[in-house]
Amino acid sequence: MYLPKQFAExxxxxxxxxxxxxxxxxxxTHTAAGLEANHLPFLIxxxxxxxxxxxxxVARANPIxxxxxxxxxxLVVFRGVQGYISPNWxxxxxxxxxxVPTWNYEVVHAHGTVHVHDDEKFVRGVVARLTRQHEVEEAQPWKMGDAPPDFLAEQLGHIVGIEIRLTRLEGKRKLNQxxxxxxREGAICALEGRGNHGLALAMKETAR
Incomplete structure (x- = not known):
């Protein structure tokens, strides 16, 4: 990606x-059919x-x-906080x-090699870790043990594990540096007033 020095992370x-x-x-990914893009929740x-x-x-029905x-x-692309910046701010x-107007954002490009894991142990581990990560703020976090074993085994059979062994990470944080x-302060105040607190906070931290 285009990466001016002041925005490199x-x-x-x-x-x-x-x-x-x-x-x-x-x-x-690049397949025989050309470029393909799939949107997946990842663990690092x-x-x-x-x-x-x-x-x-991925779903077993997904041909990827x-x-x-x-x-x-x-390549796996992760988009962080982002938003439009008006010159009026x-x-x-x-x-x-x-x-002039601009768009501020954070992005990570993760380059690596793909490895397929069509085995229950790997898939179960990925689902368990994803669940723990995303249920942590729930009052009563859902866990795999809440589901009947036969139902869980059936569901796990419908998915296939994917691993990306990373070779290079590129980061860009374009935040009015x-x-x-x-x-910068004017843009931060405007973003906060419009409820985009995540982008405002990232800009504050970069300014410091």
Whole structure:
């Protein structure tokens, strides 16, 4: 991706954070039919290899797990906070009118190789970890043990595991870093007033 130096995010811990907080990734593969994109909730295993690994599952009816070849290069895209920025939010605009609209965002491009796991143990582990991650804030978190064993086994049989062994992570955080402080503050205040607190907070942290 186009990555100006001021927007580059090289810190692995930040890239992992974006993946964990915005875990629906777009898996891009190149098959005999051309480019394919599948949208899957991923887990990040930071301890697996130098860049980590991603784990997910797909429906058995989804042909993608049969169309890829073991070890094929793939790309997974994760989009973090994002939003439109109006030039009217910049104090400097009202003095010179030399400001334009833009879009601020965080994104991670995860490059790696794809590996299919058509086995119950791997799939069960992925579902269990995904469940724990996303049920943690529930008053009574759902767990796999809540479902009857025969029903759970049947459901697990309908999915196939996917692992992406990461070779490279690219991060971009375009958050008004190249604007003067008062214009950044004006945009942050406007975003907060419109309820986009996530993007406003990311811009505050980048400014610090």
């Amino acid at each position: 090289p810190r692995l811990e930040e890239l992992y954070r974006i993946i964990r907080e915005h875990s629906l990734g777009m898996l891009v 295993d930071a301890e697996n290899g130098s860049c980590g690994a991603l784990q997910a599952h 797990w049969r169309e890829v070849t073991e070890g094929d290069p793939v 910049y104090p400097g605009k009202h003095e010179t009118h030399r400001r 190249h604007h003067e402080a008062r214009d």
